Amino acid sequence: MKKLKVFPAIFLVLLSIAHLHAQEPTFQDFLDQFPKATLPYTFDAVELQDQIETRPTAKIKRLGWEFYQFLPELERSAQFSSKPVHPEPVAVFQTDEFYAVLYNVARGLTRGTKTYSISVFEKDGAYVGTHFVAGVNAEYLTVATIDEQLKASVLEYQISWENEFRYNGAPNNKVSNLILKDTQTLELTAPGNPDPIEWTARMTPEQVEMSADIAKMK
Numbered sequence: 477m478k479k480l481k482v483f484p485a486i487f488l489v490l491l492s493i494a495h496l497h498a499q500e501p502t503f504q505d506f507l508d509q510f511p512k513a514t515l516p517y518t519f520d521a522v523e524l525q526d527q528i529e530t531r532p533t534a535k536i537k538r539l540g541w542e543f544y545q546f547l548p549e550l551e552r553s554a555q556f557s558s559k560p561v562h563p564e565p566v567a568v569f570q571t572d573e574f575y576a577v578l579y580n581v582a583r584g585l586t587r588g589t590k591t592y593s594i595s596v597f598e599k600d601g602a603y604v605g606t607h608f609v610a611g612v613n614a615e616y617l618t619v620a621t622i623d624e625q626l627k628a629s630v631l632e633y634q635i636s637w638e639n640e641f642r643y644n645g646a647p648n649n650k651v652s653n654l655i656l657k658d659t660q661t662l663e664l665t666a667p668g669n670p671d672p673i674e675w676t677a678r679m680t681p682e683q684v685e686m687s688a689d690i691a692k693m694k
């Protein structure tokens with residue numbers, strides 16, 4: 477009689493395990509979190525400037541935590557900041573060979589700032605790499621155009637304010653000028669890192685390659 481009770485218990489355990497595995501999100505589930513978009517794709521400098529001037533309070537749509545596993549660079553990036561990361565899905569692009577997802581790496585509760593990264597995957601879901609491509613904070617505004625070959629032409633501007641931002645902040649303040657500081661062309665299908673360009677520039681090619689290798693192993 478005891479043996480008869482054991483078999484249903486084992487069956488229920490196996491059924492629970494199978495159910496848990498069935499709930500694991502697929503790569504396609506991950507892609508479905510992002511609105512579809514076409515290439516070329518260009519960031520709007522005026523829109524980013526408005527973000528830092530007005531600091532809107534609208535809540536962003538956050539990527540579900542169960543999909544973080546598809547963005548291995550999030551964990552590495554988090555090592556450089558104590559603020560929690562809340563990725564905001566922005567767009568997904570498809571080419572003949574790759575998928576690319578664009579997202580805003582929202583940190584903490586800092587209003588107005590944007591940090592856009594793009595992660596590229598092979599068609600089978602194999603991770604290729606991640607690059608910072610656009611964003612804005614009180615000091616810099618970065619925009620990019622991403623073409624059909626997944627190359628990003630990036631422009632970085634230093635922001636000048638009508639009143640010194642350090643002492644006056646954004647309320648009742650305006651951006652008076654954008655001064656071009658740097659231009660870059662990024663191969664988004666090559667290993668990269670998701671942090672702002674000025675941080676990337678301080679890394680050696682060996683460090684960038686090592687970062688990408690570590691992310692691929694996770």
